[in-house]
Amino acid sequence: xxxxxxxxxxxxxxxxxxxxxxxxxxxxxxxxxxxxxxxxxxxxxxxxxxxxxxxxxxxxxxxxxxxxxxxxxxxxxxxxxxxxxxxxxxxxxxxxxxxxxxxxxxxxxxxxxxxxxxxxxxxxxxxxxxxxxxxxxxxxxxxxxxxxxxxxxxxxxxxxxxxxxxxxxxxxxxxxxxxxxxxxxxxxxxxxxxxxxxxxxxxxxxxxxxxxxxxxxxxxxxxxxxxxxxxxxxxxxxxxxxxxxxxxxxxxxxxxxxxxxxxxxxxxxxxxxxxxxxxxxxxxxxxxxxxxxxxxxxxxxxxxxxxxxxxxxxxxxxxxxxxxxxxxxxxxxxxxxxxxxxxxxxxxxxxxxxxxxxxxxxxxxxxxxxxxxxxxxxxxxxxxxxxxxxxxxxxxxxxxxxxxxxxxxxxxxxxxxxxxxxxxxxxxxxxxxxxxxxxxxxxxxxxxxxxxxxxxxxxxxxxxxxxxxxxxxxxxxxxxx
Numbered sequence: 001x002x003x004x005x006x007x008x009x010x011x012x013x014x015x016x017x018x019x020x021x022x023x024x025x026x027x028x029x030x031x032x033x034x035x036x037x038x039x040x041x042x043x044x045x046x047x048x049x050x051x052x053x054x055x056x057x058x059x060x061x062x063x064x065x066x067x068x069x070x071x072x073x074x075x076x077x078x079x080x081x082x083x084x085x086x087x088x089x090x091x092x093x094x095x096x097x098x099x100x101x102x103x104x105x106x107x108x109x110x111x112x113x114x115x116x117x118x119x120x121x122x123x124x125x126x127x128x129x130x131x132x133x134x135x136x137x138x139x140x141x142x143x144x145x146x147x148x149x150x151x152x153x154x155x156x157x158x159x160x161x162x163x164x165x166x167x168x169x170x171x172x173x174x175x176x177x178x179x180x181x182x183x184x185x186x187x188x189x190x191x192x193x194x195x196x197x198x199x200x201x202x203x204x205x206x207x208x209x210x211x212x213x214x215x216x217x218x219x220x221x222x223x224x225x226x227x228x229x230x231x232x233x234x235x236x237x238x239x240x241x242x243x244x245x246x247x248x249x250x251x252x253x254x255x256x257x258x259x260x261x262x263x264x265x266x267x268x269x270x271x272x273x274x275x276x277x278x279x280x281x282x283x284x285x286x287x288x289x290x291x292x293x294x295x296x297x298x299x300x301x302x303x304x305x306x307x308x309x310x311x312x313x314x315x316x317x318x319x320x321x322x323x324x325x326x327x328x329x330x331x332x333x334x335x336x337x338x339x340x341x342x343x344x345x346x347x348x349x350x351x352x353x354x355x356x357x358x359x360x361x362x363x364x365x366x367x368x369x370x371x372x373x374x375x376x377x378x379x380x381x382x383x384x385x386x387x388x389x390x391x392x393x394x395x396x397x398x399x400x401x402x403x404x405x406x407x408x409x410x411x412x413x414x415x416x417x418x419x420x421x422x423x424x425x426x427x428x429x430x431x432x433x434x435x436x437x438x439x440x441x442x443x444x445x446x447x448x449x450x451x452x453x454x455x456x457x458x459x460x461x462x463x464x465x466x467x468x469x470x471x472x473x474x475x476x477x478x479x480x481x
Contacts, residue, residue, distance in 0.1 A: 045133035051164035100379035112394025155200025160253035198242025255347035261370035262333035286425030
């Protein structure tokens with residue numbers, strides 16, 4: 001999923017949307033599916049491989065943005081008779097539709113992830129599956145992987161299991177409505193427990209040293225005629241975080257199952273180098289965020305309010321510490337030395353978004369095999385060694401799309417302000433070219449390239465002049481004022 005959430009509205013012929021179309025063409029984004037993959041998807045949608053177990057009696061519900069229709073996850077939360085909680089988490093069973101080495105599978109390995117643009121998304125699977133038959137849409141019976149995770153009264157995991165079953169979601173909920181019902185005390189218990197379990201899991205995250213970044217969504221609203229733009233933030237609600245904790249809980253359970261079985265694929269992240277944290281300190285200074293040297297990074301992040309624009313901008317820059325994340329595959333009981341994800345502060349695996357991410361389908365199969373005390377399918381073992389490289393390449397492509405989209409959007413926001421002077425701080429300087437670097441504007445919250453005639457003063461405030469901002473060129477350039 002993207003680290004920068006950008007959405008744009010407006011007419012298709014508006015300049016910003018035209019620039020985004022040009023970007024997709026320039027990056028050779030595979031928007032259209034091959035005809036044989038589409039035919040394969042239609043056949044699979046009509047006749048998926050169905051499980052024997054029926055869990056349609058469990059009243060699952062989904063929580064997603066109102067316009068989302070590619071629904072990977074549904075949940076049901078309950079209290080256990082002896083105390084504690086039971087989390088049931090249904091995940092779309094993509095393997096019930098995709099045949100290994102078939103046209104759909106081949107195309108999924110070519111795409112690797114869903115790509116997100118401010119005006120549209122380019123899906124991993126055809127919409128006949130990702131927004132239709134395989135999606136956990138309300139009142140639709142479909143195959144799923146049903147996790148059952150038992151927690152004690154403090155929210156700690158006691159046991160975890162996953163199996164295939166038919167499910168039927170009862171309701172498609174959105175974050176605003178969930179937050180409103182929980183705050184008003186009108187939510188039924190399976191939903192009301194989201195706040196109880198979410199808060200317990202957040203406390204455990206603090207205890208183990210993990211960090212969740214509440215990065216706001218940025219919506220680019222076009223003015224009349226599509227010639228002007230305004231940046232609007234949507235700060236995440238507590239319900240966003242509680243929902244994320246359920247996914248995180250499942251990913252941690254999946255990682256442990258695979259580690260115990262000796263075969264798996266983990267999402268790993270080493271501890272951030274000092275230089276990356278030092279850059280964040282300079283960014284904090286640029287945004288007037290007080291970060292005393294005795295305050296740890298995790299404590300600072302938890303103190304920030306994503307509804308404040310400067311805090312929101314800093315939280316966005318904190319995502320740079322995730323750049324070292326990768327995928328680590330292993331088999332035959334040879335568990336790697338690095339099994340943890342530094343931001344999670346525990347072993348973690350991607351397994352809850354198979355409609356939008358290739359690796360999740362494979363991690364899920366490995367967890368099913370571990371719970372059944374069975375050997376993983378041969379098609380999974382055969383693909384496992386290449387998965388980390390495939391995911392790395394797909395992630396790089398997604399990051400390139402994200403960076404280019406941010407450049408285009410920032411250029412659109414600033415295009416009428418060329419020649420203006422802004423207050424900024426130099427947050428990065430190229431080692432080989434000390435006159436070239438990056439500045440963080442105090443307002444608006446833009447990070448962009450600067451070129452000077454002399455070495456730049458790293459970490460110091462600087463008045464800068466906007467030299468270039470053209471959405472079609474997808475670059476913003478500053479010079480010292």
